[in-house]
Amino acid sequence: MPALVNSGIPTNRFCFEGFLPQKKGRHTHLQSLAQEERTMIFYESPMRLLRTLEDLAGVFGPDRQCSVSRELTKMFEENVRGTLTEVLAHFKDKAVKGEIVIVVAGRET
Numbered sequence: 626m627p628a629l630v631n632s633g634i635p636t637n638r639f640c641f642e643g644f645l646p647q648k649k650g651r652h653t654h655l656q657s658l659a660q661e662e663r664t665m666i667f668y669e670s671p672m673r674l675l676r677t678l679e680d681l682a683g684v685f686g687p688d689r690q691c692s693v694s695r696e697l698t699k700m701f702e703e704n705v706r707g708t709l710t711e712v713l714a715h716f717k718d719k720a721v722k723g724e725i726v727i728v729v730a731g732r733e734t
Contacts, residue, residue, distance in 0.1 A: 632692035
């Protein structure tokens with residue numbers, strides 16, 4: 626919930642997706658969410674963050690709004706907001722650690 630509130634993305638309707646499949650069914654699952662109008666919440670590991678942001682941009686479009694929150698309520702808390710492309714660029718050359726929550730805006734109607 627803190628990641629959703631910090632995201633700046635609409636909080637009135639959302640769905641929690643948890644961790645995406647690592648391999649089999651990953652693309653199919655993302656495709657099934659492409660038309661989702663609710664805000665989507667995902668968990669991700671630091672090792673797969675870049676891949677996941679790239680996959681999300683590929684399926685949802687590079688201009689979809691998102692937020693990445695990590696280490697919430699801890700000393701090194703970080704919240705990054707913007708388009709999937711902007712957030713991906715922010716994390717591209719960083720060594721990321723900690724617990725990560727990705728919040729993605731639903732499709733605009």
